[in-house]
Amino acid sequence: MFFKPFRKPKPLTDADALSAYKATGDLELLGALFERYMDLIYAVCYKYLRDEEESKDAVMQLFEQLITDLRKYEIQNFKSWLHSTARNYCLMQLRQRKMIAGEVSDEAEIVALPLTVWPETDGLDLETKLNHLDDCLKTLSDEQRTSISLFYLNQKTYADIAELTGYDPKHVKSHLQNGRRNLKICMDKRHD
Numbered sequence: 001m002f003f004k005p006f007r008k009p010k011p012l013t014d015a016d017a018l019s020a021y022k023a024t025g026d027l028e029l030l031g032a033l034f035e036r037y038m039d040l041i042y043a044v045c046y047k048y049l050r051d052e053e054e055s056k057d058a059v060m061q062l063f064e065q066l067i068t069d070l071r072k073y074e075i076q077n078f079k080s081w082l083h084s085t086a087r088n089y090c091l092m093q094l095r096q097r098k099m100i101a102g103e104v105s106d107e108a109e110i111v112a113l114p115l116t117v118w119p120e121t122d123g124l125d126l127e128t129k130l131n132h133l134d135d136c137l138k139t140l141s142d143e144q145r146t147s148i149s150l151f152y153l154n155q156k157t158y159a160d161i162a163e164l165t166g167y168d169p170k171h172v173k174s175h176l177q178n179g180r181r182n183l184k185i186c187m188d189k190r191h192d
Contacts, residue, residue, distance in 0.1 A: 014078040022071055030070065034063050037079060041086045048090035058093065062086055084130075094155065136186035144179030147172055 012020065017033040020026070034041075041062060045055035062085065075081045137145055146165055150156040158176075162169040 018070060018075060018078060025071070027067070030066060031063075033078070034066060034082075037082055040079075041082060044083060044086040045090055048087070048094060054093075058086070058089060062089055065089075091155070098155075132187060132190040133183075136183050136190065139186055140179050140182055141175075143167065143171070143175045144182065147175035148179045148183070151176055 012029075012033075014033060014036075017029055021029045021033070038059060042055055042059050045058040045062075046052065049055050049058060062082075065085070066082075069085075137148070140148070143165075147161055147167070150161045150164065151158075156164065158169055158172045161167065161172045165172075167175065
């Protein structure tokens with residue numbers, strides 16, 4: 001009698017683990033998948049939050065969020081989606097901190113990137129949506145694109161943007177409003 005050497009079962013790919021989780025709702029599958037990227041997620045959270053305990057809490061919050069989010073959305077690349085979700089979660093935490101501390105003026109609009117981009121839209125995957133967003137950003141004027149990037153991605157206030165760019169503070173507000181409107185129009189066209 002020949003014995004085959006005992007082999008560990010091949011680990012599931014991210015896509016296989018996601019579809020198995022969606023089918024069964026088995027939290028052990030989700031936990032195993034999340035564990036693969038836990039160090040990455042912690043590093044992203046620590047990069048933004050700069051506090052070990054707060055970063056650990058963020059990792060746990062993100063896991064809890066995944067329990068429902070993964071059943072709702074089609075995700076093509078789990079690692080990049082998880083990275084973006086973690087980054088956006090941390091940015092929202094930082095914005096909330098600034099609001100509580102009163103560091104953001106009342107005139108500045110507080111609009112953080114949502115944890116999932118356009119959740120109620122059809123089956124477009126995150127990468128496609130982000131590509132559309134990138135393409136639409138390129139259609140904006142330099143002033144609008146710069147203002148939007150500094151405000152949303154670098155979390156600068158109107159005054160900071162005016163100081164960095166030399167724009168009049170009233171024009172910064174105008175560039176942001178017009179940029180958001182033009183971005184929405186462009187994204188709506190691409191969605192249709």
